[in-house]
Amino acid sequence: MADSDTLPLPGRKRGSGVKMVYDLLRDEILDLKLSPGSPVDEVQLAERFKMSRTPIREALVRLAGEGLIETLPNRSTMVSNIDFLNLSTFFDALVLMYRVTTRLAAQNHRAEDLSIIRAHHQDYAAAVEARDALAMIATNAAFHAAIAEAGRNPYFTGLFRRLLDEGRRILRLYYQSYDEQFPQRFVQEHAELIAAIEARDVEEADRLGKIHAEQIVAQVQRLFSRNGGIDIDL
Numbered sequence: 001m002a003d004s005d006t007l008p009l010p011g012r013k014r015g016s017g018v019k020m021v022y023d024l025l026r027d028e029i030l031d032l033k034l035s036p037g038s039p040v041d042e043v044q045l046a047e048r049f050k051m052s053r054t055p056i057r058e059a060l061v062r063l064a065g066e067g068l069i070e071t072l073p074n075r076s077t078m079v080s081n082i083d084f085l086n087l088s089t090f091f092d093a094l095v096l097m098y099r100v101t102t103r104l105a106a107q108n109h110r111a112e113d114l115s116i117i118r119a120h121h122q123d124y125a126a127a128v129e130a131r132d133a134l135a136m137i138a139t140n141a142a143f144h145a146a147i148a149e150a151g152r153n154p155y156f157t158g159l160f161r162r163l164l165d166e167g168r169r170i171l172r173l174y175y176q177s178y179d180e181q182f183p184q185r186f187v188q189e190h191a192e193l194i195a196a197i198e199a200r201d202v203e204e205a206d207r208l209g210k211i212h213a214e215q216i217v218a219q220v221q222r223l224f225s226r227n228g229g230i231d232i233d234l
Contacts, residue, residue, distance in 0.1 A: 077196025
């Protein structure tokens with residue numbers, strides 16, 4: 001087999017191999033099926049997916065760009081570790097961004113923004129109903145990113161997207177801590193955020209954003225405490 005993805009198999013679009021590998025590995029990393037620190041081997045992946053190493057390599061480059069895998073000095077590749085030691089600073093930044101983006105959305109949103117935010121809210125509610133943790137992570141990120149977009153500050157939006165990306169596996173642990181029995185409260189809190197944004201109630205939006213973020217932090221901290229510290233069995 002040539003080391004390229006220029007001749008896709010019949011029925012498979014050009015470049016679709018890269019997307020397939022990327023999507024599957026990303027889901028496995030986010031779902032913690034591939035543990036932090038576990039090795040990633042191009043040859044084994046090529047055998048697993050029955051394709052050349054070129055699309056595998058391209059998919060890994062995309063995953064590395066998202067911080068989900070990293071290449072070590074000896075050129076071996078592994079799933080990125082979760083930086084538990086710096087979680088407190090991560091949480092500080094996350095809470096602040098929940099607050100400021102929701103506050104600005106209440107101040108600066110346009111009518112079309114609310115339609116987008118509500119659509120993501122409905123997707124999130126469906127994911128909660130289906131008890132689909134990966135879909136919850138994706139739709140939650142889309143929901144809050146749409147709120148950030150409505151705030152009309154691209155600097156805050158970019159930073160918040162980065163924090164949401166970095167926190168995806170933390171969210172998986174967060175949802176795991178509920179033993180897959182996801183409280184409907186999450187959906188209700190999102191609805192309350194939308195109501196405050198629509199009413200242009202800046203202070204209420206700030207308050208609700210803070211509460212929403214802090215209950216996530218508190219639940220993760222309880223998870224760590226329950227497991228005797230941050231050395232969680234993944």
